[in-house]
Amino acid sequence: MHFLEIIKNLSLVQWAFYFLSILTLYGALGTILSKNPIHSVIYLVVTFFSISGIYIMLNAQFLAAVNVIVYAGAIMVLFLFVLMFLNLKEESTEMKTSPMLIAAVSTGLLLGLILIATIRKAEITRVNYNDFDPNTGLIETLGMVLYKNYMLPFELVSVLFLVAMSGAILLGKREKGESHF
Amino acid sequence: MEFILLIKGLIILTIFALSLGIAAYETYFERVIAAYIQDRVGPDRAGPFGILQPLADAGKLFFKEDFIPTLADKGLFIIGPGIAMLTALMSSAVIPFGDTLLIKGQYIPVQGMDVNIGILWVFGIVSLGVYGILIGGWASNNKYSLYGAIRAASQNISYELAMGITLLSVIVVTGSLSIRTIVGLQHGIDWNIFYQPVGFLIFVTCSLAECNRTPFDLPESENELVAGYHTEYGSMKLGLYLFSEYVNMFISSAIIASLFLGAYNYPGMDFVHSFLTGKLGESFGHNLATVLGILVYILKIFFFIFVFMWVRWTLPRFKYDQLMNMAWKWMMPLSIVNLIIVAAAELSPYPLLFNYIGLAIFAFLYFGSRTVYNNKKSKL
Numbered sequence: 001m002h003f004l005e006i007i008k009n010l011s012l013v014q015w016a017f018y019f020l021s022i023l024t025l026y027g028a029l030g031t032i033l034s035k036n037p038i039h040s041v042i043y044l045v046v047t048f049f050s051i052s053g054i055y056i057m058l059n060a061q062f063l064a065a066v067n068v069i070v071y072a073g074a075i076m077v078l079f080l081f082v083l084m085f086l087n088l089k090e091e092s093t094e095m096k097t098s099p100m101l102i103a104a105v106s107t108g109l110l111l112g113l114i115l116i117a118t119i120r121k122a123e124i125t126r127v128n129y130n131d132f133d134p135n136t137g138l139i140e141t142l143g144m145v146l147y148k149n150y151m152l153p154f155e156l157v158s159v160l161f162l163v164a165m166s167g168a169i170l171l172g173k174r175e176k177g178e179s180h181f
Numbered sequence: 182m183e184f185i186l187l188i189k190g191l192i193i194l195t196i197f198a199l200s201l202g203i204a205a206y207e208t209y210f211e212r213v214i215a216a217y218i219q220d221r222v223g224p225d226r227a228g229p230f231g232i233l234q235p236l237a238d239a240g241k242l243f244f245k246e247d248f249i250p251t252l253a254d255k256g257l258f259i260i261g262p263g264i265a266m267l268t269a270l271m272s273s274a275v276i277p278f279g280d281t282l283l284i285k286g287q288y289i290p291v292q293g294m295d296v297n298i299g300i301l302w303v304f305g306i307v308s309l310g311v312y313g314i315l316i317g318g319w320a321s322n323n324k325y326s327l328y329g330a331i332r333a334a335s336q337n338i339s340y341e342l343a344m345g346i347t348l349l350s351v352i353v354v355t356g357s358l359s360i361r362t363i364v365g366l367q368h369g370i371d372w373n374i375f376y377q378p379v380g381f382l383i384f385v386t387c388s389l390a391e392c393n394r395t396p397f398d399l400p401e402s403e404n405e406l407v408a409g410y411h412t413e414y415g416s417m418k419l420g421l422y423l424f425s426e427y428v429n430m431f432i433s434s435a436i437i438a439s440l441f442l443g444a445y446n447y448p449g450m451d452f453v454h455s456f457l458t459g460k461l462g463e464s465f466g467h468n469l470a471t472v473l474g475i476l477v478y479i480l481k482i483f484f485f486i487f488v489f490m491w492v493r494w495t496l497p498r499f500k501y502d503q504l505m506n507m508a509w510k511w512m513m514p515l516s517i518v519n520l521i522i523v524a525a526a527e528l529s530p531y532p533l534l535f536n537y538i539g540l541a542i543f544a545f546l547y548f549g550s551r552t553v554y555n556n557k558k559s560k561l
Contacts, residue, residue: 019390041258045312065301072383073308074341077315077334084319138297139358 060137257320258482262421318410329409332399343512367443434485445474
């Protein structure tokens, strides 16, 4: 009965939050549990999309849009693209052996335990409602912070991307005398 | 508060119905325009001038057999067309269809929602739109469908780059991502198309490619791939795919018109506004002026829809390598050059003048170096 009372008293924001959280977890579970890699990718897109919804609830609109464009829109399309070309009919069997399974499960549980312990101990500064700036997550504020306070790291990241891109082109380039297929 | 929510809901419902209705009649106009260009009669049986043709088409599609291939991935096969339609309709939420309505002393914008990342929202939804085609094509379990889907995906990704960079040059000029602000800055006839004509051309071409319209309709080229990604589809599922293309066309036209042609702005709008408010009172005059603005916007949208159809029945289809070469070797470098010119002009005292000077310098350098190169080659 107590549980029902709690559900009845949920505010609209809480309803949205729980809906998005359940959707995120559903997508994440689907990603690791589905046997078909294409289904995994589509579940992962659902996860990214609902995470974007949570970003919007936190008033980080720019982050939400960029998450949809970059992760859900570009990277996952490329994943799907590659997977569709491969013929993944036979399932991989390496995870079926029991030592492997035990090691994986225990590592995962340990990681989860460490995370929970750290988060419980962590001191999270609560937001003061009186002097909270509602423009915090908006793009103007974000741009100001990125280009004023963190100018050097930001530019270094762009150099890093350039290097990664050139490296990919170099690796993908056909060498002289290599066969055309 | 309740009252505003009601009006807002009505506006959203109207925009939704409008995008569906216009998309339905696009199918009719496409056939009429095709008939006119090819010197035929076109649809003229259903109602006067064949005006009921979309209804007849939809009725036919609903009553056809809904067939799912045995080896298809059933779930994905069903949700594929749904995703295509959903993503096509979602982006109309941020398009400002008109200025404000003045009701009971409150100004209510004629727009689904005014978010400060409006144009990024549209871009994100467009990049999700390819999933509908990709999923449907893969789930059909047919080689030709898969080829069509993969072509659609690679084409969309390639043209999104040039489109995004062109969008950036619009944002450099306006300094905002909200479509309402971008439109508001093009007051009167101060439209973006005069500031960046090259960007406008690139954007229109990329929209053609993003909508999978001819000359870029490689995903469904019938001489190579049967019918492309929707080979296995029939009934209303096929209908949803075809229909989503028309909705996309409407949305792209609306975006082009709002980014480059000032949406509901038209020359002399201030005069019309003050004249109407003077004659008919503050509230009614303001609303009437807004409605006039909406009509102007819809006229612009119809013009671009006409251009899309005109192009379809005029130009032949590209070859696939031509399509990719154009995206990566022409559109993207050109859009980067355009961005640099626009950004440099924006820093100068006269943006409009310096923009054209920049374009002229670029054209001079490009064609000059080409002639020099060609002369050298012919001498050797």
